[in-house]
Amino acid sequence: xxxxxxxxxxFNVPEGATVAFNCTYSNSASQSFFWYRQDCRxxxxxxxxxxxxxxxxxxxxxxxxxxxxxxxxxxxxxxxxDSATYLCVVNLxxxxxxxxxxxxxxxxxxx
Amino acid sequence: DTGVSQNPRHKITKRGQNVTFxxxxxxxxxxLYWYRQTLGQGPEFLTYFQxxxxxxxxxxxxxxxxxxxxxxxxxxxxxxxxxxxxxAMYLCASSFGIGGTGVSGSYEQYFGPGTRLTVT
Numbered sequence: 001x002x003x004x005x006x007x008x009x010x011f012n013v014p015e016g017a018t019v020a021f022n023c024t025y026s027n028s029a030s031q032s033f034f035w036y037r038q039d040c041r042x043x044x045x046x047x048x049x050x051x052x053x054x055x056x057x058x059x060x061x062x063x064x065x066x067x068x069x070x071x072x073x074x075x076x077x078x079x080x081x082d083s084a085t086y087l088c089v090v091n092l093x094x095x096x097x098x099x100x101x102x103x104x105x106x107x108x109x110x111x
Numbered sequence: 112d113t114g115v116s117q118n119p120r121h122k123i124t125k126r127g128q129n130v131t132f133x134x135x136x137x138x139x140x141x142x143l144y145w146y147r148q149t150l151g152q153g154p155e156f157l158t159y160f161q162x163x164x165x166x167x168x169x170x171x172x173x174x175x176x177x178x179x180x181x182x183x184x185x186x187x188x189x190x191x192x193x194x195x196x197x198x199a200m201y202l203c204a205s206s207f208g209i210g211g212t213g214v215s216g217s218y219e220q221y222f223g224p225g226t227r228l229t230v231t
Contacts, residue, residue: 008151043202043222044154087153097142097208098167099220101153 001026006088006102014110017078021105023071023088032091033064035073037084038104044087047073075107083109113137115223117203123229124193131189132226136205143186144220145178146202147171154202160186161208193230200225 006023013019025033033050048055050062050071061074071088088102116135124130136143142161146154157176158168162183172178175193180186190197204220 004153043224045222046219089153097206098144098156098159098169099146099154100156103151104153 002103003027003100004088004090004102006105008103008105010106010108012108012110013078015078015080017109019075019078019082019107021073021075021086021088021107023073023102025069025071025088025090025100027090027092027100028066028069030069030090030092033071034089034091034099035060035062035071036087036089036101038087039084044101047086078109080109080111083107115203115205115221117201117223117226119226120224121227121229123231126193126195126230128193129189129191130193130228131187132201132203132228133185133187134203134205134223135185136203137221138184140205140207140221141183142206142208142220143180144204144206145186145188146204146222148200148202148225149198157188190228193228195230198228198230200227 004025035047036044037047038044048057048062050064052064054063059076063072085104085106087104090100118133122130144159145157147157148154156169157172158178160180163180175191178188202225203223206220
């Protein structure tokens with residue numbers, strides 16, 4: 001079983017739609033959680049951290065369910081510029097500061 | 112540009128040759144990481160340094176791979192006797208972190224643009 005699993009997509013949605021991504025992780029000791037965004041042929045960039053209480057940044061909302069080992073990202077009122085691959089990321093703090101990435105979910109917003 | 116830089120950006124080499132990549136982190140960052148990314152997959156952790164000390168190496172890092180960070184600033188990743196399976200994007204990231212290898216303060220990792228390696 002992969003340490004971090006995501007639906008690879010692709011997701012194709014019209015501009016203005018709401019999109020939801022889900023992710024599960026296998027290591028219950030994982031401490032930090034993130035969503036990264038990666039544009040085609042570019043490096044990953046941090047979109048937002050994910051906290052147990054849930055957090056929102058503009059049109060983006062992230063949720064964490066530690067009991068189910070489940071992370072989600074919701075994008076409201078999607079824009080053409082949201083087209084990218086969204087990577088679910090877990091930090092296994094014990095022993096090393098290393099990020100474990102999911103496969104990524106590719107999103108295309110259509111005009 | 113004060114971000115993470117990597118050189119070269121692209122490298123094409125023949126199977127069996129050695130290659131070396133360089134990463135210059137953000138200047139105030141004491142932690143430096145190497146990842147490898149293949150098409151359609153997320154980045155995979157290879158190794159990381161805190162200052163000049165290499166603190167963890169992934170099992171992905173075979174004995175043909177070696178990384179150094181001699182003065183705690185830039186880092187190099189060398190691949191000896193390259194194989195076609197080594198073709199990938201090699202990403203470097205840096206961050207600021209406090210404490211040792213266990214639970215400690217750690218901040219956002221900033222990624223460089225990567226070095227795309229093609230082994231023919």
